[in-house]
Amino acid sequence: MLRKALEDLTVLDFTHIGAGPTCTMLLGDMGARIIKVEPPEGELGRKLGPAWIGEDSALYHGFNRNKLGLSLDLKTPSGISIAKRLAAQADIIVESMRPGVMDRLGLGYGTLSEDNPNLIYCSISAYGQSGPYATHAGVDGILQADSGLMSIIGSADSEPAKVQAPIVDVFTGYVATTGILAQIHKTAAEGRGAHLDVNLFSSAIALQQVSLTNYLVEGTVPDRIGSAAPYSAPNEAFQASDGWLMVAAYNGGRWERLCDVMDLSDLKQDARFATSSLRVSHRAEMREVLGRRFKERSRQEWLEILRGADILCAPVADYDDLMRHPQLAANGMLSGVDHPAFGKIRMPGFPINSAEMAAADHSPAPSLGQHSREVLESFGYTKREIEALIQQNVVGIPIERNMKAVAVGRLNNTDARQQAAHFGRKVS
CATH class of the missing domain: 3.40.50.10540 (Crotonobetainyl-coa:carnitine coa-transferase; domain 1)
Structure with missing residues (x-):
């Protein structure tokens, strides 16, 4: 012990x-x-x-x-x-x-x-x-x-x-x-x-193992991009009708499933979003399209839909939310x-x-x-x-x-x- x-x-x-x-x-x-x-x-x-x-x-x-x-x-x-x-x-x-x-x-x-x-x-x-x-x-x-x-x-x-x-x-x-x-x-x-x-x-x-390594490779000072990960997309927070949720759907299979469950299947053929690195380059356009759709439903509805499709997601929780988290106990x-x-x-x-x-x-x-x-x-x-x-x-x-x-x-x-x-x- x-x-x-x-x-x-x-x-x-x-x-x-x-x-x-x-x-x-x-x-x-x-x-x-x-x-x-x-x-x-x-x-x-x-x-x-x-x-x-x-x-x-x-x-x-x-x-x-x-x-x-x-x-x-x-x-x-x-x-x-x-x-x-x-x-x-x-x-x-x-x-x-x-x-x-x-x-x-x-x-x-x-x-x-x-x-x-x-x-x-x-x-x-x-x-x-x-x-x-x-x-x-x-x-x-x-x-x-x-x-x-x-x-x-x-x-x-x-x-x-x-x-x-x-x-x-x-x-x-x-x-x-x-x-x-x-x-x-x-x-x-x-x-x-x-x-x-x-x-x-x-x-x-x-603590900055990834961010500093990226800088040392590319020599570019990173921008402040809020909840987003600089190395993958979508891997960031989106606003639903009643709160925020974090979504990570950047690998090929999950990106395609995300497009399907959001009734945005045409995005799968969009050359700007064909790979995670391309989606990083075109993050603003991607966020505009996904963001409009996320606002159409509640956070809980989206969590159920996304989890049902094995898409990584979580509510952006405050400490009151955390106290109700079943895994905490x-x-x-x-x-x-x-x-x-x-x-x-x-x-x-x-x-x-x-x-x-x-x-x-x-x-x-x-x-x-x-x-x-x-x-x-x-x-x-x-x-x-x-x-x-x-x-x-x-x-x-x-x-x-x-x-x-x-x-x-x-x-x-x-x-x-x-x-x-x-x-x-x-x-x-």
Whole structure:
């Protein structure tokens, strides 16, 4: 079962907001023990809202399930000493500081690997660990712009647009996870860790595999063409009488069947539309003819007609539509975690064997410093040492709050619970 695949591994998570937390969340979903190390004020993602769950953003909760929370002040010598002690026993470190920051703290790969040569150290940054932009900061939207991705999103007459979901952040997290899993195998075989350089810029480039390859072959900057695929037609959205649907009927058999079921059989003999590449060249004329016909029926009527002819199609769904999609429940892709103060928090789940993974036990994102005491105990600190570190403000623990009041005040959730007991996985 994937939920337990990595349960023998310990990961120190020095990341924030999106890409790094996605990576460590995926590793935690697969069973790794994730220790999320946050500064006393908490990571940046906690305050990026709306929406809110208690005093933290939904974004934070959505990226940080299955983790243990340790609040640690890395601006103090004692905080650095603790981080080094934990790193000496960890299997993996994931960090998303600006390049050079971890080295200046004495927590870079070169330093930590001396005491822990098997350490797998993954650095996630905006542009990479070297090169002229290495010190530049960047977030998802900046990298969507700078990578060229925004240039192919939207229609010809629209202002610049981006994918509203933080696609570069999330994809970078998956890229980092892929690299770490490969390095786990290599380290087991060779007995030596490595430093992995993962960055949003390279990941955003990789997202454009087809578009950039086409550009490199032809040398032509692509136009913004809305829903259409630049390499095939029809492969785009059409407006029915009451909504939009996406249609992909670009291979020979499906194009001919589309013409037949739309009572446009004469198009099959039109030289402009004889092949998919010709239809791409004459897309405007093709869309004019098909578009008039699609507007004559409702979206549901067309979906039934097209599916009956084995023509690929789907409604252009919003999130309300998605919640009614029968395959969503079948795949188990709406996962949930039980929070003692806020009840069931739903979020997208793990996308491999998703139904099985959704049925497994998952813990909610930790409150700031929630597991500080037990994490340090598990690394050999005595209770007296831990309490002294807390008194010195080197280690943070949760602030006592009326969690039920917070739940009522900032979370629209019908399953708020009265008990605010300890949650999350115990450290052995």
